[in-house]
Amino acid sequence: MIRDITIGQYYPVDSVIHRLDPRVKLMGTLIYIISLFLFKSFTGYLVALVFLGAVIKLSRVPLGYILRGLKAVIVLLFFTIGFNIFLTPGQVIWQAWVFKITREGLRSGAFMGIRLIFLIVGSSLMTFTTTPNHLTDGLERLLGPFKRLHMPVHEVSMMMSIALRFIPILLEETDKIMKAQSARGADFESGGLIKKAKSLVPLLVPLFVSAFRRANDLAMAMEARCYRGGEGRTKMKPLKYGRRDYIAYGMIALYLGALFLITRYLWK
Amino acid sequence: MSIILDKVNYEYSKGTAYEKKALRNINLEIRDGEFIGLIGHTGSGKSTLIQHLNGLLRATSGAIYYNGQDIYDEDYKMKDLRSKVGLVFQYPEHQLFETTVLRDVKFGPSNQGLPALEVDLRAYEALKQVGIGEDMLDLSPFELSGGQKRRVAIAGVLAMKPEVLILDEPTAGLDPKGRDEILDQIAKLHQENKITVILVSHSMEDVAKYVSRLIVMNRGEAVFDGSPKKVFRHYKELERIGLAAPQVTYVMNELAERGVMVSTDATTVEEAGAEILQWAKKCGII
Amino acid sequence: MGIVDTRKLVFEYIRRDEEGNVEGINRAVDEVDICVEKGEFIAVLGHNGSGKSTLAKHLNAILMPTEGTVWVGGMDTAEEENLWNIRQTAGMVFQNPDNQIIANVVEEDVGFGPENIGVPTEEIWQRVEESLKAVGMYEYRAHSPNRLSGGQKQRVAIAGIMAMKPECIVLDEPTAMLDPNGRKEVIRTIRQLNQQENVTIILITHYMEEVIHADRVIVMDGGRVVMQGTPREVFSQVELLKKYRLDVPQVTLLAYELKKKGLPIRDGILSIPEFVEEIAKL
Incomplete structure (x- = not known):
């Protein structure tokens, strides 16, 4: 059973996304997740879907493999959608005994569901394309400034x-x-x-x-083997941003910009 | 009374990319009271094979009969099989978990649902059989030395009074004396209690001294099956599959090649010594 | 002074009961004097509990002597400022292959030691490559350690030590958990390092076949050094070895038994060709 859980496992193929610096992927995932909560319109989700789709395509991880990871959280997904559908007050469109479905409930249920799916797929994409070592390396570097706070x-x-x-x-x-x-x-x-x-x-x-x-x-x-903490250690594989990584940061910025423009000004 | 394996095959992770045939068409009869050595290098399928004998693994195809009964029959009780075929895993001391030595040994027989008195009796007897003194019964198993822990773990299986005792590398990591002690105790059990013993090992030297029948596994197949003498005659083939016959087999064969008239069948130091002495006497050297 | 010296080395384990009162004292190492010269291949033999592993742990400053002194590369292990230099001078390989590999990729594990001592990145790569080639594991550099055999894992562990450029490697029962093929692999690697790279080797073991190539064999029992000499000298004393819970290779035993029965052959035969030669001469 443990073997069936695909979330958090590395998928070993060679792709542009695989070769990105782990810091880019960590930051990108974080920004993406936050972005999902910044808007409440279908057009926004469309932009997020296009971006996610493009990254999946580039990563060369089979879509079926990614979606299989959702199976593990299907219960959570149902609960979230269910709660939203049945418990949101508003204009009632269907009622039976104590259960009632409202227009607002349907809307927010759908939004929550989509958000959650995007969130899970987005973050599992990071683990599919990044080896655990890279991930920890990236985390260590990103959190580096906190060292000063002990x-x-x-x-x-x-x-x-x-x-x-x-x-x-x-x-x-x-x-x-x-x-x-x-x-x-x-x-x-x-x-x-x-x-x-x-x-x-x-x-x-x-x-x-x-x-x-x-x-x-x-x-x-x-x-x-002379391990004595992080002090004075050198790195065999130090992280270094390359051209590819700057381009990726650019893409992420572009996505945010597009999201902002489209949800604010084009189709409100 | 016997265990019969009929065309047993076993595949790991069937239908996935990791599919691997671990057993290929194994046909064996293990008769009552035999002392068998099962030899093969790591990954040869010997550990997989023994796990079939007490039902921990289920053959992908083929049948296994215990005393004439098909163990894959729907109404066959696997639990009974597990108490008849005792399996001691490699590094068995890693399975100890109770607060005292005695309680740990009682785990097996109490799972069999025996009355408390019987459980106690069996535990005492088993501990005596492996040479654990009464002064150690109330110690925590984790306080014991490596060799003692191993013997307690073996007693844990013996206390279930199995008809067949299978030991996977019971001497791994022990020093020469510890190794001899354990093997001698197993041999004694075999003689006195008339139980069938299957000893899994990769040391030919250890096994040759004790067993009456050797089964050699390679890539999931049983490639040789016979008395140690017969099997060691194939020492060149054994080498090709990454195993080696005991040193004395090489000694006798090389002597024969050099024209020293000795029989090459010796499998132990004693036999080789006797053979060479006989030759020396015949030639008038002594 | 050799690369490793011990003078009247004593180590005592203090056993305490649950309240922390001293129950007794175990003398694991008892007045041991050994001297290992640079480039030597020393084997330390002894049954489990003879004190050989405790001795080994002193050579890497994992344990400190209760009494007496240990010098590694001329440095006293009791002085704390020497600690990291000592560990760089005398590397240590342990018994369990799984429990000493830290990284998830072979090459990264070999680089772990050099990273710790602050070797610059480019030189780490160079050292990793050299060490992996020296133990014959270079083609596995990108593998996960989990997929390797026991013998291969131990060779990776040895490469991890080699990458720190030690003068001496102490191996604490490196083959105890391996199958015969793995054992041969590891011993072959150790001998090669000794002969080609001139690394001093201190091999702790209880397998007699592994020590016949050593320059010198030290036998321990009850925390003391009880025998010392070339493999031939040590192995000619079969009865004494039995007393110390050890055995000898089958040929050695066979030759010994035949000699006892009156065959005129020499003492301390170590290999099959030697034995066959000796018998054929008769």
Whole structure:
């Protein structure tokens, strides 16, 4: 089941978007998400859709693959739309028992739904096209100014990249321990909630023990390789903006400009 | 009484890009009371194979019979199979989780739904069988040394009184003495309790000393099956698939090539020694 | 003075009960004097719990001596200002291949050490390339470590140390978790580094086949050095090794047993050709 979740996974193809500096993609995604909340008209969404479509096309990640990621959040999507449709006061167009649908509800439900889909697709596009390492590198650099406020920016990004390295290892380990306990007659499937929770003990205890052991080993190995925090470190792959990245920033600015003009002046 | 595998195939992630045939057309009969060595390098399919024997993995095609019953029959109880075929995974000490050694060993038999007294008895017996003294029963398993933890974990499976005991690399990471201790204890269990033992290993030296039958796996197939002597005759083919016969096999073969009249069948140091001595006596060297 | 020297090195673990009272003291390393010359290949043998890993951790200043002194490259490990220089001089490879690879790409992991000691970007790339080539993993530079075999992971770990240009590499049971092929790969790599790059090697292990190429073997038991000499000298004492919970390669044992039975062959045979030669001579 875990394998079915495509959000947050890297999709390894070579494209213009893949080669962009991670900072551009992070900033771009952030700006895009904010932009979705700046307007309330269908024309605005049309502009956002065109922009998103263009980026998807450029990224060479198959559309089907991207949409599959939506499956994981479908419940959330239904709830949001449902709440909006049924709970927005206004001109009633349909009513049954305590449920009523209003014109305003339909409108805001549709808007919320579209917004949410754009938001999820937009941000998952970033993770599809950026390796986890690049992502953490980009975050570290973008948050760099906060270091002066004594925020552990380097440490956080190091933690993220180590977590990414060990997630597959721990997943495999979980599978192994589950099998080993099943061989001792453990039952992870049947029974009520409490029984199920209890049956997790033989899985979770060994998993935690192992995670701590690994953490301990890793800390020792890092120290043995002279790791002592971010101070005085050089970078093997320093981030550097290229022409491509400036063009991308230009495009993002263009999108914002278009959005502003069209929603404000052309089709209000 | 036996386990029979009939044309067993297993594919990982069927229908995706990661599809991989892990077992190809395995036909085997494992008879009661046998002591079998299962050999193959990493990724040869040996771990996949043993997980089929207690139903943890389900064959993509083919059938498995335990004592004549098809284990894939709808009304066959997989849980029973798991208590009849005990499986000790690699680094089994990583599955310990209870607060005391005794409680951990009791986990298996209590899952079998046995009365408390019986569970206790079995746990005590199993711990005795692996040489864990009574002074350790109330210790936390995490306080023990590596070798002790491993023995406690093995006892956890033994306490379920399996008819077949499968051990995946039970000596990995142990020092020579620890390795000998565990293997000797397993051999003793096999002799005294008459249980069938399948020992998965990649060390020919270890296995040759104990087992009466060797099954060699390569790329999901069982390529050799027979007594160690018979299998080690193919030492050149074994080398080609990334395995090596025990050093003494090479010694005897090279001696024979140099014209020393010895039989090349020796698989242990004792046998080789006896063979060379006999030759030396015949030639009048001693 | 050699690259690594210990003088009367003692290390004690203090065991405490739940209230923090001292329950007992374990002397893991007991008055060990060793001296390793530059370029040597030293193997340290001993069963689990013999103190060999504890000794190893002193050579990289992960542990500090309770008593006695350790010098690495002439620097006293007890002095804090030497810490990073010592770790650069004596690199360390650990047992579990998974738990010492930090990055998600092979080349980035090899670059981790040089990044930490502030090597300029271009030189990092150069060092990464050289080290990966030295261990034969250059073609895997863009791979994820998760897809590699155990032996390959250990070679990446060794490359990660090589990239820091140490004079000495301490390997703490690097093959204990590997299969026979992985073990051979790693040992071959270590020998190559020793012979071609003249790196001092201190190999901690309990596999006897791995030490027959060492210049010198040190056997530890109960925290003490109990035997020391060339592999041939050490392996000719089969009974003593058994007492220390170790065994010898099958040929060595076979030769020893035959000699005991009266066959006139020499002591400390280490390899199959040697043995065959010796028997064929009769």
